[in-house]
Amino acid sequence: MDSLSAFNAFVRAAEARSYTEAGRLLNVSPSAVTKAVSRLEERLGVRLFHRNTRGLTLTQEGALFLDSCYRIFSEIDAVHAELAHSKITPMGRLKVSLPMVGELIMPAISDFVSAYPDIELDLNFTDHLVNIVDDGYDVVIRTGKGADSGLISRPLGAFHLRIVGSPAYLERAGMPIVPRDLMVHACLHHRYATSGRIRRWPLEVTTTERGLVLPVAVTSTAIEPLITLAERGNGLACLPDFAIRQQIADGRLIVVLDEYMTFASVLCAVWPSNRFIAPKVRAFVDFLTENLFPRVDG
Template sequence: MDKLHAMRVFVRVVEANSFSKAADTLGLPRASVTTTIQNLEASLGVRLLQRTTRKLSLTLDGAAYLEGATRILSEIDEIESTFTSARKTPRGRLRVDMPGSIGRLVIIPSIHEFHAKYPDIDLMLGLGDRPIDLIQEGVDCVIRVGELSDSTLVARRIGAMQQVTCASPAYLAEHGEPRTLEDLERHVAVNYFGSRTGRNFELCFQRDGREEEIAMQGVVSVNDADAYVTCGLEGLGLLQPGRFMVLPHLRSGALREILRDWRPARIPISAVYPHNRHLSPKVRVFVDWVAELFERCPLLQGEDLPEDACVERAAPVEREGACECVV
């Protein structure tokens, strides 16, 4: 029996808390994963996992073995990556998750550049606003918008986003244009609710070091990026997306910026990955490439350039963090 392979399978089963999920992320048949764990337990002479129809749990021996196996595998990965990254082109499957708008507007239009540079990497791109558990779902890297709270992950800041408060001309013609934050009491917003919490995000404003968060009434709430902007274009209320996402609509006049004196704070954009994968050549080259891609565009560094476009379409993404604004 290949003990290192068995260790990797065991660790993945524990991380995924499922034989089936572990098999999917490892690219192995479920029966092979089950057999590997059974053979490992037989060779050690102890039971590592308690199995029921509903869940898996570690035995005391399993917890001790997990700690040692994780340490050994991390050290092996670190040693191997030191040599392979220097003499080999990164290769293999790389699973990355990101907000849909960043994927559609920034990453996918330039993905041919990454493929030309790293043809042996098979990219799996997940697009959406759903929170991702990197370990359990076998994701190598995610791009997140907002302040990060999970200290078990490694994060590299790759950019920043400046929001813009705006509305359609039709909405403003019917309801008037708000000039102060107090005027917002007479207005409605297109609300965006979080996939995780189900609650609407507040509009966020900042001026002279003062920050205000305002919960808005609305006739519709959505949790889809494109739907959010579409509702704003249809005159259903105020909205607060990232400027680079709606820049074409601002330039065409389909949306108008309001409350220019109360602009939201810039929001960080980060590439995030698990500690045990921080030396992976695949992850390293992808994060380096994404950081370079963002550096090309001032709007993706949080600069407020209303007339200079980096992208040609528009849609919002969901922000993670304590002040979960729509961005």
């Protein structure tokens, strides 16, 4: 018998005051119970029972050990109950890695926090490619399709990059008609924090426009300042459309050169491939799938 089985044999024998009755209750032979208790006594270095013709009585050490066994089995029952509850109820710590652009999906994540108060959300923003398993992440949000071997990926929604400016800026600086017109505009650029490289604007250009190096008015490692600067008329910015949908809809930002833009990508959730998906992971991925990118009816 293993340790827990031996503990259980001891408890049954103590309660029944008989090896024979304990064996009947456990569906094993009396000799199996006797051997389990004897091995326990050897390992503990104490006698647990007084044996006589009337049956078994606990020694002082046996009575103390019985109380300890009750506490151990009570803790095990509590753990089983907690795990059974967690299988159906999203709860516990959820460690999530997001790209720096992930700050733009915080409204959806805020709604998730409100909807699932029993989940402790641990958010880590980085443009480094993290190792999901080794770094202990439950879910990673990535741009681009596909997942490494041993990982599961689900698309949360597609997005595009769009060049936008405020009505006041475009009235002052003029509306660009072709990509080379950007050479006379104030361009607001996103710069990768990890590499320091400025993100290229994905424009489809003619042969004569290849190698076009756009002017730099501002660079930022975060997207939010670029949105603010564009809204306030400081120049044109190339931004993910999910971050500026409302500004475009209400006219605070106007899209330009859209027919020349070639970039389309997908935001995905990636998590380790296990036989069972934790409810907290399923709840998070399902919630973002439903709420991250608003559906437009009609």
